[in-house]
Amino acid sequence: MNKLSPAGLRTACVAAAVLCALVLLPGCSKTEPPQFRLNLQGRNPDDFIFASGDNEETRASKEQNKASLDTISTVMYAFFGEPNDPYVLAETGLDARKIQMAAGPTGGDPSKHQRGLYRQHCAHCHGISGDGAGPTSAFLNPYPRDYRQGQFKFKSTERPAKPTTDDLIRVLKDGIAGTAMPSFLLLPDDEVEALVEYVKYLSIRGQVEQSLTITLLDDGNPLDMNPSAIIAEHVAPIVETWNTAESAIIDPPDRPPIDTPELHAESIAKGAELFRGQKAQCMKCHGPTGLGDGGDEQLFDDWNKVKKFADLAKQIAAAEDITDRAERRTQLKQLYDRLEIEKRSWLLPPQQLQPRNLRLGVYRFGRRPADLFRRIYAGVNGTPMPQGGANASNPSGLTSEEIWHLVDYVASLPYDKVSEPGVGRGHLAGIGQWHE
Amino acid sequence: MSHVSYRIAFLTAALVACLTVNAGAQQWGNLKGKFVYEGTPPKPAKLNITKDPEVCGKHDLVDEALLVGPNGGLKNAVVYVRSSKTLKVNPEYDKDKAAEIVLDNKNCRFEPHVLPIQLTQTLVIKNSDPNISHNSNVSPLGDAATNPLIPAAGEAKHSFKRAQTIPQPVSCNIHPWMKGYVVPRDNPYTAVSAADGTFEIKNLPVGKVDFQAWQEKSGYLDTKAWPKGRFTYDIKPGDNDLGTIKLPASLFNK
Structure with a gap:
């Protein structure tokens, strides 16, 4: 993963590692530490994997895609660390102490400080990466929120704005009626606040990853690897939306009287x-x-954008009606192959x-x-x-x-x-x- | 004046000189072409009007995902310049920089069906249909989503913050057959093909320019000559003609 070598990033990497080592004493876990999952954003995984039949051109393009993924994971590691060793970039304005309390394996550190709250209470549904695809997510309707898009449904602010800290605290304390989201009212306030901070961390992390993916994979543009350039272009605008949430609270005007x-x-x-x-x-x-x-x-909703599936289903239905048998078979085979690929690029099947x-x-x-x-x-x-x-x-x-x-x-x-x-x-x- | 200020002054002077020279030397060219669908032109399917039939039912609405004219001309294909920080923009375009670009909910469809817009411009979503409300739901990748409710004769404004690599769908959830596209870009060089398949992008900077071509049904116009719908063209001063671009029917069987 250190194929890439701009000096600035490497320094940031080392700084991240050193800081994490200082703050978080290594635990005594025997299993592999969990990793953040790369977000392919609905892309076909085949675009990144070589197949025996690939020609030179396809190979070159896949090679380039893989290099882009390498770049993204390098930057993500340097800026955000790992689930067990989160790095809190100063520019995010997040409280490192709260993040440490929520991150890492469940339990206390040697000095009996609370650790691993997110994994204790949230990760089984919302996933280690905050992708809403934890082990239990497949059984829930609606699915747990995927924080990585930075979009939230339940908040007191204007539609495009982020939720306020109080909105997130309220969701944690009250739960969400009619869904699988329970109430965490019995947790002490500092633990709820630590979890809210960690949700913000995962959300900012997810949106930065999305931003990098758009630049490298969608636009196909190279990334300016200077850390301050990455922060200015890919981190600061996202942090800004969190910082301005409070000013976007909707204040309902006085209501017409209904006292009789x-x-x-x-x-x-x-x-x-x-x-x-x-x-x-x-x-x-x-x-x-x-x-x-x-x-x-x-x-x-936007977390279940499946128009592709809906279109494919219609085309499959149309192909079933083709009278020529050979033609029908070829068409159906093509369509079903595509359906398989589409399905694999989604973490969970779409939910209406x-x-x-x-x-x-x-x-x-x-x-x-x-x-x-x-x-x-x-x-x-x-x-x-x-x-x-x-x-x-x-x-x-x-x-x-x-x-x-x-x-x-x-x-x-x-x-x-x-x-x-x-x-x-x-x-x-x-x-x-x-x-x- | 300190040492540093001298250096800044010198650099600024050099930069200004450099820009002036460049501006003087910059030449511009136009690029045109014509998209032609190869095969029997498909007949667009009639849409099933389930909501507000008294208003929307009288318009003979069809699925606009693939519109082919009698001579094979392909409508609503999009050609745009791929993002580049060094792209030069002709000053002719300056006057449109802050323009309001209208997307109309008219006759229970989006007019136009595909709408290019620059980040500096304002999107004005109108509703010209009598008596009924529409909503216009667009959630562009990595940018703020919007979904205003627009009563009859109303209009809502929105501005995009991020250029998109691929046209973004707009839908009305009250009238679920309604679908259109917006193309938010950080430059003015976007063209949508007309009913006869022709398109033209004016005043491109002379030299090699990277383009992207897209159509609703096919996605990127991914042909042998244009992998992933991308192509590079060496723009010469004056008119440049791509000629007829033949697109096999199989490209649209998606």
Whole structure:
């Protein structure tokens, strides 16, 4: 891996190793220490592996791809270290003490300081690399979050912004209702904070890796190996998005009064009208009665971008109809071969997204009116749930008054007569008029 | 003046001199060509309009992934200059630098279907359809994602921070058949082929320039002559013609 030899990087490497050695006394593990997994970002692994049938040109291109991977892993090691010996680059602004507490093997160090919290509580689902592909992930729906894209769904900030530290602490303490994410309320505050810091570390690490991959593999451009150039181009812009999260918090404006039952009922009725109306279009996915049954198309979030699979499935169906037998066989074989390759380039099979059933009273990031306001205003980042609220860049969006009516309507749904358990489907007949 | 300041002054002077000389010597050329689909032109499939049929149902919408004209001309293929820090940009393009580039939700499709945009420009997403809202969902690789809800007659703005190597899909989740592409680039040299398959990139710097060619259905236009859809062309002053670029039908069977 030290094929590459710009002096600056090597110095950084050595510095990283020395620092880690000083901070973390070597443990007494007998097994191979775990490694961060390289992120191929959905690329076909065959692009990096020689095959006997490759011609000179293909070999050269694969050779170049492999060299690029070498460069990426060298830089990643120099800047971020290993799971057992994380290196905290000063430019990330992360707290090295907290990272040490969360990183490494489970247990205490010889001086009884807490270590390995991430592996104790998180890694089995979120993976050593924070790729959301730990051993248990395949059994969960939704999948655990892959931090490496730097995108988060549940936060109090504007849609493109990062979550604040408090948002992440809240997710850890409350868990995420309706998912496999449990509550870690019983952990001491300093341990929760250490874990949040480590999630940021993994996320920044993942985004830097992605940035390098785009430059080297997608653009096919060489990397300026000067460490300060790499930091300026690939690290600093990502750190900046974390530093500005606090200033992007959505502050819901005062709501129209609902202090009498009449006013409240009126607001709910207005919300119901909007829910089914052409401006907000909520019904198109969440269904006319909010059961989450409005969409007949397959929806995917950004962590499950599988349009390729969907296209292939359609082509396979089309090829099945070809009448000429020989032609059909050749076409199908080609398509199935491609499907195999596509499947291998994904860590986990794609998972379809369900529009939320709003009658269950289960809210992933809080049931408070302000939480629901933010969900409608900013949507859910990385998903088809759009950014509904009006702001400077989209002045024609929903006004805050309209959002408050929608909040009142959505919040009323679980208490609607037909939402009560044990009530037969027949009671839905009255609202059947909303079904097209 | 200290020793260092002298050196800076000298270097600046040298740099300015160098730039002036270069600017004087810089010549420009245009590159044109025509994409032709080899084989029986496929008939675009009719789309199944499941949402808002009273508005979207009357437009005879078809799948625009592969549009071939009667003479084989391939529409919506993209040719662009590959990223390079030393690329020179003709000052003619300066006036468009901060322009607003419109992507319209019109007749329940994206207009245009493929839209090039520079990082310095602002994307304005409009909704010209009567009475219905659209959303425009784009999540470019390594850049902030956006997905605004745009009511009828509304418009939303967005700017890209990162040039993309490959056109990025835009979709409307309310009307799931709607699909388009944006091509955020750090230079103005991007062309999208017209209905007859022709394209032209104007005012390229003279000398060897690396290009990339892409089409929605094929991905990179990966031919023998253009591995991974990449090719280098030695731009001469004036007009340069790639002629007819024949693309076998098998390229689009993906």
